[in-house]
Amino acid sequence: MNYDSQNFVRVRFAPSPTGPLHLGGLRTALYNYLFAKRYGGKFILRIEDTDKKRFVSNSESYILETLKWCHIEPDEGVGYGGPYSPYYQSKRINIYRFYINQLLEKGYAYYAFDTDIDIERKRKEYNDCGLTFSYNSKNRMYLNNSLTMTKEQLNRRLQSCSSYVIRFKIKPGEKFNMYDIIRGNIIANTDHLDDKILLKSDGGATYHLANTIDDHIMKITHVLRGEEWLPSMSFHMLLYRAFGWIPPYFAHLPLILRKDGKGKISKRNADRSDYPIFPIQWKAPDTQIVIPGYRELGYFPEAFVNMLALLGWNPGIKREIFSLRELENFFSLEKISKSGVFFDIKKVNWFNKKYLNKKKEEILFFLCKELKKRSIQYKKDFLWKIIYQTIDRIHFIHEIWEHSFYFFISPSSYESSFFNKICHKKSISHLENEKILLSNTSQFTYENLKSLFKNNQNKREIMQLLRLSLVGFLKGIDLFMIFEILGKEESIRRIEKLINKIKEKI
Structure with missing residues (x-):
């Protein structure tokens, strides 16, 4: 599909302020943003706050802060201004009333005076017969609405300030084609649609009405939204047709599912x-x-x-x-x-x-902060050497200390499960021998140290003893690299420390 300059792309992200954004909602925002930028268009943020019961006060600030953190800020909308203000549905009621009057005049909408109790009674009646009640073309002529009243009766009801909603009048028996950019052609059947509410009893517009009107007024060219809105597409298309408007292109995004197979992420x-x-x-x-x-x-x-x-x-x-x-x-x-x-x-x-791997300067800054907390000073060259040796072991900046602390702090205690096993004279003998060997090594380098232990008969046991002496645990980077970075003097000091600890224990 081509998007040229004559069809200037305008997309919107229209969350409800009912809580925090989760992965699915943010991905919708991201795809809208990327699509707008791809074709030199505009990305608009609109707050769809028609549901007063579920409103959560800090949702809007959370949405704005999230988009800013992700660097996908809108070009227009809430917090950014623009030519179609206000970008809150709660502040556009007069606009919705103007357009809903058009639907009433053309016969596409009607007043319904049924109370919640009336509707619940009908549901129970149908349920008792094993059926499901729907306010649709089959039932509306038997219910309390303007379609079953004369003009005089309707006027009296309206003048008496009776509570009502306004519903869309679905024409039954009609099939029509819709196109979704992701899913292709879809056939809709009006026999499967109910007469949805457009204006609620409190005077507020429903999502369906407000969404359609705002998208038209704000010249939205493409509606990219979650798959959960796919069943509403047919009703929205009927609304566009009733108003005589050209609908935008639609693209319904796939669900993000839990890896354990237990439904979608929620x-x-x-x-x-x-x-x-x-x-x-x-x-x-x-x-x-x-x-x-x-x-x-x-x-x-x-x-x-x-x-x-x-x-x-x-x-x-x-x-x-x-x-x-x-x-x-x-x-x-x-x-x-x-x-x-x-x-x-x-x-x-x-x-x-x-x-x-691109954040090494930030890792250095974090490591310096950790050292400063402990009043430890080291030259930057030494720190860089440690970062390059440990970076492959971490996924997050804050993990650097966990994987490098032993370069700065000599062990004061040892991994107990292993330490208890080695508390005997044989371990002391091994460590004493390795201490002499290391002391006599002139070139304390990785390659030279590695060759020293190459043919050692008790290599695994000795390597574990040496690692425990240097780190305090049986973990860390390559042992010979630890030796090289710590240097001969510090390495020998730590071996002596472990020898003394074992002697104390036995």
């Missing part, structure tokens, strides 16, 4: 999930529960966005590492998957590790 169980689903930290205003996000856990925004872009989209080449600018240049709707995609936290960690 924010409902975020506090019990074994991996983060929020981009940045969320603090629930009612419970004050704090749920950390990818930012707080040490993920880089570039790595996070790179991962998210490939969660349902494939550029068609073998590469997986892309800068944001490269993603903008490569992105296309036609290469988005139709089927759901599985989320794997290990893959996210892999992406973060790839970007970590």
Whole structure:
């Protein structure tokens, strides 16, 4: 599909302020952003706050901060201004009323005075007969609405301030074709649609009405949204037709699924999930529960966005590492998957590790901070040597200390499970011999040290003893590299320390 300058791309991200963004919502924002940038268009942020009952006060600031952290800021909309203000649905009620009057005048909508009790009674009646009630063309003429009233009766009801909603009047028995950029042609049947509410009893517009009107007024050319909105597409197309408007292109994005096969990723169980689903930290205003996000856990925004872009989209080449600018240049709707995609936290960690290699200066800064806390001073050359040796072992900047502390702090205790096993004279003898051998080594280098132990009969046992003496645990980088970095004097001092500890124990 071609998008030329005459069809100027305008897309929107329209979240509801009902809580934090999760992976699926943010991916929708990202795809809208990338598509707009790919074709020199505009990315708009609109807040769809028609659901007053589910409104959460700090949601809007969370959305704005998240987009900023990911470097996918809007060109227009809430927090950014633009020619179609206000960008809040709650502040556009008069606009919606103007357009809904057009639908009423043309016979595409009608007043419905049924109370919640009336509707619930009908549902029970149908349920008792093994049926499902739907407010549709089959039932509407038997219900309490303006279609069953004279004009005089309707006027009296309206003048008496009776509570009502306004519903869309579906014409039955009609089949029509729709096109989705990702899923292709779709056939819709109006017999399967109910007369959805357009205006609620409190006077507020429903999502369906507000969404359609705003997209038209704001000249939205492409609607990229989650798969969960696919069933609403037919109703939205009927609304566009009723208004006499040309609809935008639609593209419904695949679901992000849990790797364990237990459905889609959902924010409902975020506090019990074994991996983060929020981009940045969320603090629930009612419970004050704090749920950390990818930012707080040490993920880089570039790595996070790179991962998210490939969660349902494939550029068609073998590469997986892309800068944001490269993603903008490569992105296309036609290469988005139709089927759901599985989320794997290990893959996210892999992406973060790839970007970590470009963050060596930040690792150095973090390491210097850790040393300063402990009043430890070392030259930068020494620190750089350690970073280059340990960087392949870490996925996050904050892990550098865990993998390098032993270069700065001599062990004061030892891994107990192994230490208890080696507390005998044989271990002391081995260590004494290796101490003499190392003391007599003129070139204390990796290659030379490695050759010294090459033909040792008790190599594995001795290597473990030496590692314990230098690190305090049976972990760390290559033992001979640890020797070289620590140097002869410090290495021998640590071996003597372990010898003394074993002597004390036995």
